[in-house]
Amino acid sequence: MLDRLSIHPALRSLSAGSAAVVALAIISSAIVIARGDGRPETEATMWTFAAPHFDIYKPVLDERNQTAGFRVDLINIGRQVMDRRMLGGFLGGVPTADLLEAERSTASLAFAGPLEAVGFLDITDRLEAEGLFDEIVPAAFSPWTFEGRVFGIPHDVHPVMLGYRADLVDAAGIDLSRVETWDELFAALEPLRQDLDGDGTIDRFPMSLWHTNSDMIETMLLQGGGGAFAADGSLAIDRPINADMVARMVSWMVGPGQVAADVPEFNPAGTQQKLEGRAVAYLMPDWMCNIWRRELPQLHGKVRLMPLPAWEPGGRRTSVWGGAMLGIAKAADNHDELWEFAKFLYLSDDLARELYRTGDIVTPVRSLWDDPIFDEPDPYFSGQRKGRMYIELADDVPLRAASPFFTQARMEVLNAVSRLHGYAADNGVYTADGLRPIAADYLRDAHRDVQRIIDRNAFHGGSVAAGAAGGAGP
Amino acid sequence: MSGAASGPSRAPYALLAPFVILFVVFTLWPLVQSVPLSMSHTFGPGASLHVGWSKFSLALEDPRFYTALRNTLVFTAGSVFIQLPVALALAVALNQPWLRGRTLFRLAFFAPQLVGLVFTAVLARVLFQKQNGLANTLLAEIVGPLNSLAPGVFPSPGAMLETPWLEGLALTTLIVTALWMYAGFNMVFFLAALQNVSRELEEAATIDGAGRWARFRHVTIPAIRPVAAFVVLLSIIGSFQLFEMPYIMLEEGTGPRDKGLTLVTYLYKNGFEAGDLGYATAIGWLLALLLGGVAVAQRVLVRDEAKP
Numbered sequence: 029m030l031d032r033l034s035i036h037p038a039l040r041s042l043s044a045g046s047a048a049v050v051a052l053a054i055i056s057s058a059i060v061i062a063r064g065d066g067r068p069e070t071e072a073t074m075w076t077f078a079a080p081h082f083d084i085y086k087p088v089l090d091e092r093n094q095t096a097g098f099r100v101d102l103i104n105i106g107r108q109v110m111d112r113r114m115l116g117g118f119l120g121g122v123p124t125a126d127l128l129e130a131e132r133s134t135a136s137l138a139f140a141g142p143l144e145a146v147g148f149l150d151i152t153d154r155l156e157a158e159g160l161f162d163e164i165v166p167a168a169f170s171p172w173t174f175e176g177r178v179f180g181i182p183h184d185v186h187p188v189m190l191g192y193r194a195d196l197v198d199a200a201g202i203d204l205s206r207v208e209t210w211d212e213l214f215a216a217l218e219p220l221r222q223d224l225d226g227d228g229t230i231d232r233f234p235m236s237l238w239h240t241n242s243d244m245i246e247t248m249l250l251q252g253g254g255g256a257f258a259a260d261g262s263l264a265i266d267r268p269i270n271a272d273m274v275a276r277m278v279s280w281m282v283g284p285g286q287v288a289a290d291v292p293e294f295n296p297a298g299t300q301q302k303l304e305g306r307a308v309a310y311l312m313p314d315w316m317c318n319i320w321r322r323e324l325p326q327l328h329g330k331v332r333l334m335p336l337p338a339w340e341p342g343g344r345r346t347s348v349w350g351g352a353m354l355g356i357a358k359a360a361d362n363h364d365e366l367w368e369f370a371k372f373l374y375l376s377d378d379l380a381r382e383l384y385r386t387g388d389i390v391t392p393v394r395s396l397w398d399d400p401i402f403d404e405p406d407p408y409f410s411g412q413r414k415g416r417m418y419i420e421l422a423d424d425v426p427l428r429a430a431s432p433f434f435t436q437a438r439m440e441v442l443n444a445v446s447r448l449h450g451y452a453a454d455n456g457v458y459t460a461d462g463l464r465p466i467a468a469d470y471l472r473d474a475h476r477d478v479q480r481i482i483d484r485n486a487f488h489g490g491s492v493a494a495g496a497a498g499g500a501g502p
Numbered sequence: 503m504s505g506a507a508s509g510p511s512r513a514p515y516a517l518l519a520p521f522v523i524l525f526v527v528f529t530l531w532p533l534v535q536s537v538p539l540s541m542s543h544t545f546g547p548g549a550s551l552h553v554g555w556s557k558f559s560l561a562l563e564d565p566r567f568y569t570a571l572r573n574t575l576v577f578t579a580g581s582v583f584i585q586l587p588v589a590l591a592l593a594v595a596l597n598q599p600w601l602r603g604r605t606l607f608r609l610a611f612f613a614p615q616l617v618g619l620v621f622t623a624v625l626a627r628v629l630f631q632k633q634n635g636l637a638n639t640l641l642a643e644i645v646g647p648l649n650s651l652a653p654g655v656f657p658s659p660g661a662m663l664e665t666p667w668l669e670g671l672a673l674t675t676l677i678v679t680a681l682w683m684y685a686g687f688n689m690v691f692f693l694a695a696l697q698n699v700s701r702e703l704e705e706a707a708t709i710d711g712a713g714r715w716a717r718f719r720h721v722t723i724p725a726i727r728p729v730a731a732f733v734v735l736l737s738i739i740g741s742f743q744l745f746e747m748p749y750i751m752l753e754e755g756t757g758p759r760d761k762g763l764t765l766v767t768y769l770y771k772n773g774f775e776a777g778d779l780g781y782a783t784a785i786g787w788l789l790a791l792l793l794g795g796v797a798v799a800q801r802v803l804v805r806d807e808a809k810p
Contacts, residue, residue: 115774119546133775140777141545227646229660240669240753290632297631306633435775439754446758450670477566481776484560486543486551 068093070101072366074127075114077107078352080318080387081129081183088379092372098365100127110134117357118147126360127370129183131352132171132428133435138355139174140432142487148179148355154367155181160375167425168392172353174430175261180353181374184315184383185392187421188247188347191312191320194332194410196220196232196305204334213309213337214280214287220308221287233289236307239281239449241293242442243349247311249273249441250426251347252339256437256478257429263482265441265475266468273339274441274471275463278448283458299323311336313349314418318388321408332410333417346421348428390418397422432488436481440474540783557784567785569760570768573673577764578741580677581684582734589685589733593692594718608693611686619683623750626679630667630751638663672757676747683747684740688733695729696722731804738796742789745770765789 042050070093076082082104093099103125105113111134117124118138124147130138138147155161155178161169168182190213197204200219207213217234224231237244249255252273258264280288289307292298302310302324312320312333320331335345354374356366373379380391381401390402402415431437447470448463457463482488540557544550561567592611596604614622629636642659649656667675699722707717723730745766749755755771756763765785773782 111774115777119779121546137775137777141549145545145549223660225660227649227658227660229658229664231660240758242754292631295628295631297628297634300634432777435771439756439771442754443759446669450759480564481778484543484556484781485778486553487545487549 068099068101070099072098072100072126072360072362072369074100074102074129074354075105075110075125076102076129077105077110077131077134078129079104081352084379084382084386085373088373088382098362098369100369107131107134111137114138114147117359118145121359124357124359126357126362126366128355128357129352130180130355131350132430135172135180135353135355136430136432136434138179139430140485140487143175143177146174146177146179147358149358149360149363149366150177150179151181151356151367152176152178158371163375163393163395165392165394165422165425167348167427168351170427171351171430172355174432180355181370182392183352183354183374184350184389185422185425186313186315186348186350187390187418187425188251188311188313188336188349189333189417189421190309190336191316191331191333191409192309193305193327193330195330196308197332207334207337208341209343210276210337210339217287217308230286232305233307234287235280235289235309236291236311237277237280237288238290239278239445240290240442242438243293244311245274245277245442245445246438247313247347247349248277250428251336251344253344253426255426255428256434256441257431259427259429261429261431263433263437263475263478265437265444265478266472268468270441271464271468271471272460274445274448275467276339276460278445278452278463278467279458279460281449282452283456285458294319303327311347311349314389315350315387317406317409317414318386321388328408329410331408333412333414335417335421344424344426346424348425351428384415388414390415390422392422432485433478433482437474437478440478441471444470444474536783536786539780540787542780544779545777553780557781558788560781561784561788566760566763566768567765570763570765573760573763574742574744574765576673577676577680577744578738581680581737581741584677585681585685586688586730586733586737588681589688590692590730592685592689593696596689597693597696608686608689611689613686614683615687619746620750622683623679623747626675626682626747627668627751630675630679632666632668633663635667637667638665641665668752669758670761672748672752672762675751676744676762679747679751680741680744684737688737691729691733692726695726699725727804731800735797735800738800739793742766742793742796 074085076085082102085102089100089102110128110130114124114128114130114134115137116122128148135148160181164182165185168185169178172178172180172182192204197217197220202216202219204213204216207216214234220232221230221234222232223229237248239245246255249270252269254267254270254273256263256265258267264270277288280286291301291307291310301307302320303326310316317333320327336347338345354370356363356370360366375393377396377399380393380396381399383389383391384401391397397419402419403413404415405411406414444467448467451466451470452458452463457466538552541552541554542550543553543557595601596607596611598604601607630638632638641662645656645662646659649658665671703721703725704717707721712720743766744764748757748762748764748767749770752762755767766789769782769785769789772778772785
């Protein structure tokens, strides 16, 4: 029988090793094809980018999938993979998940083209029809609103408070309850600005804030009514208010009166420095509470929260840091079922409670704020009713305009702040008044550079398109 | 005609086919497509505008492009003028027959290659942290005793802990990390070349009265020149492609004030963060032209040097 098989002469000449490799390749390919991807049979797929979100949703979805007619498979693919695959899907038409939970920088990628090319489903009319614009904090919609249309249900509102080492503050006999502004905070915490090892260098600073951290800089600018974009979405880096705040922040980071220190976020070095008390106070959005709770259990009961000190007396006492939305892929089938599912996942009271219980995140849905869970004392935060404190600030969270140029603008603002820090350190200019004109110059440079990027964008800027476009339009 | 008779003429094509198909689909076709893409402003195939050469002219007027180019050139110079001499010196040292534990040393210097670039970069990021990074802790430990010997001459240990390796010194840090990563890798090439240097020639030079340096200068270097030329070219091309290391080690992938911005990082940021694939492709083509020029120049130089 074997003799009758016609084996090609080229294959017959394969060595035993080569034949084994070829056989292995064929067999393993067959196994992979036969196994499939191992995912359950569902009507829709959802991608998330964050492991904590996955952990919250998974049990709820598993239970729901037992009974619901419209089942959804949840996959955590990580933020960077989400960026690539979402963009690949929206640009190239390759399949994406039906539901995409995206954070701000990811979502902004989808807004780089013309409005009609946004890969998320426009849900503005659905939100309007169901009265959800009144139900949810307006600031929570702003990062997902592009040219007046909304492309995602907000996951959160992420107010920011100031978290501080209550053990250090109490031991020094400092009372922060009457602190209203940043200047008052630094004055109050001055006794804790210490050279702990006696080498002539300050080792403990009142606050964690550094010119290399774009999130912190943006949070501070938004609190003071500044930021890279105006409320209408236009570029506004060169506003005088930005120059003023940038000059003041940099003056905090340099010189003999330095009050702000570089305590890196999300890495072991920063965690260690937090434990050692390198800085006393930290910008603390609601989700950050969860990170502290998990990564710094040693600080249980030693941390307290307070509203952010304002830039000026009577000013805003909170800001915003981070954010996610749930978008429906325009290319997906079953938009109505996906919409119902999205509402179930993001707007239900069960999920809101779970989101707070396991993630410390307060829901943006106002009607759910009466839930008693938000009034429970939190022993990690010295028994404070943390949820209620964040909720009380939620309506004051600043708006953030969505822009396809968000990433570049943030980067250029950061460059300007870093340049100013370099200038201050090199030239010994340590006062906000001395730094303000230089800050204005550097921010003008940043504004000009981003404007150039906008101008060359044929869909949003127009100069390139106007000057050279000759091809087919969208 | 029998199958056996026609088989051998078709078999090479059949065996080549998988490579050719993959090459055409994933390399050649995208390469061809990148030409119109570099002349377009696009957001997917459905939204594309032809913009002529404007993406190229934008690059040539873009200060950040020049910052990226300058940083890449400095890094490349660091690779060629620091890393390769170190690699050669290591190879020469580890080629000495009298050195005990040579294999162990070779393995130690090559080890960063075994763990991979990403892991090395992650580790380097930790090592070069302010305050509790190993590099700064070491510097602080060194200046501590020096300060007690000569007060005021050296910075305080606390100041050394704040050395901004990943900020103002980002490019230096990248060069040092690349030295750690690649010196051992290049050492292997030099080592292989050194082991092929003719013993007879070296002995003849010794008999003629050539000292150690003269032998190295006039016998060893000419003998390893082809390998050295290859390693130099490889280093230059690798340096121009620098991306993963700054992306992992530096804040935002560039460090503050673009201190660690490289050409490929800038390409990536434009293509995948700004969504301007046309501009990213134009930068890619400029990079390719630059590398092509380097390769041609290097070949010409090596050929000229090889002439008697």
